[in-house]
Amino acid sequence: MFALTSDFSNTVNLVTDKLIAWVEQFVIMLPNLVVAILLLIVTVFAARLVQRLATRFLPRVSHSVTINSLIATLVYVVVLLFGLFFVLSVLNLDKTVTSLLAGVGIIGLALGFAFQDIAANFISGIIIAIQRPFNVGDMIKTNDYFGIIERIRLRTVDLRQPTGELVLVPNRKVFENALINYSVNTMRRVDLDCGVGYDSDLEQVREVVLEAVQQVPHLVRERAPEVMFTEFADSAITFQLRFWIPYKRQVDYVSAKSAAIMSIKKAFDEAGINIPFPIRTLHVPGGVALPIALQKEEVDADKNE
Structure with a gap:
């Protein structure tokens, strides 16, 4: 009985010491935590501000809406990542930052192999947006599809066929295969x-x-x-x-x-010019023509009766 009481007391003391240590560590880290939260809030506002500025400035340089939207989004993500790394540094989580970077690299490599078709379409969409071989509203033919371009996305080209169907052609196929743009010439x-x-x-x-x-x-x-x-x-x-x-x-x-x-x-x-019908000449051997003629005479005789 005494042994059980002693073990329980030791367990309570251990848990109490651990909680006290955590509270002390929290009190020590409280200023850093407040700074980290403020820094995270500032980072979010800064990322949104930079994204808005990029959205307003980029149309002066590039007329591609797709490229402008992509660059503005990338700038937003980059600012957020930098702010997140600073927040982790303030919290003395430098090792976590290193682990995150290593993890991002490994995950990126795995995703690259798993989604290589999506990546190929994405990169092809960027190249198409930069080169601009066609625009929205152009009449094109590609990959045996013919129609008017309704939208150019980073993954697909939306093509409206004359019969009304909407075809989403992957950018990689559009980029790799031959394309006819009927709207280039008037x-x-x-x-x-x-x-x-x-x-x-x-x-x-x-x-x-x-x-x-x-x-x-x-x-x-x-x-x-x-x-x-x-x-x-x-x-x-x-x-x-x-x-x-x-x-x-x-x-x-x-x-x-x-x-x-x-x-x-x-x-x-x-x-008076004639457009002739297709003509086919049928040659019937004599041995076959005689029974046919006799049958015709019998049919005519039956009709006369």
């Missing part, structure tokens, strides 16, 4: 394929087509239309009409092509 050439019968006068066909294409709205007069005969096809002589139009949206291209088809069809009808 004009686009329309290529229209057609065919006429072998009995047609090709000189007349050329004149009729060139006259008909003049009826297309918004035709670029500085670029003369062209008619090029391309092939002796199975049932027609084919040609290609080429003409230029002002281009901002895909509807400009589709409307011009539709108007050209309507105008050429009307002009061919008035000039």
Whole structure:
């Protein structure tokens, strides 16, 4: 019984001494703790102030909203990190700072391997924002996707297709693969394929087509239309009409092509020029043709009865 009482007393004394030591250490560290809290508050306000200043100043240097937002965020994070390290130093936690730096390096290396695709898209987005091969509102074709750019993010390019679908194309694929920007030039050439019968006068066909294409709205007069005969096809002589139009949206291209088809069809009808149907010739051997003819005669005889 005496042993149990002695052990309990020793335990209470040990806990009491530990609590007293903690309280004394807290009292000693109280000024540093107050300074650390004040320093942390000042750091947060300073980081926000620097971020606002960067947001106002960067548009004077760079017109890329994506890059400006990225730099302002990075400046905010850097100021916070510096302030946090100072706070830990005030609290005499220098070893903790070293451990944090080592831990950040190891975690960063692990995350780099785990999220290398995301990192590649992020870096590609930065390069795209700096080089600016296209802008919001441009009509482009990349990775078999065609449409208008709605937004350029640090990870994806948001592409609205003419049929309405929104495609998020990863920046890495946009950066690595070929890209056509239809909005770089304000004009686009329309290529229209057609065919006429072998009995047609090709000189007349050329004149009729060139006259008909003049009826297309918004035709670029500085670029003369062209008619090029391309092939002796199975049932027609084919040609290609080429003409230029002002281009901002895909509807400009589709409307011009539709108007050209309507105008050429009307002009061919008035000039008596034939657009032939595909023709297939069927050769039937004599041994097969006779039973077919007999069956036809029997069917006709049944109808007459």
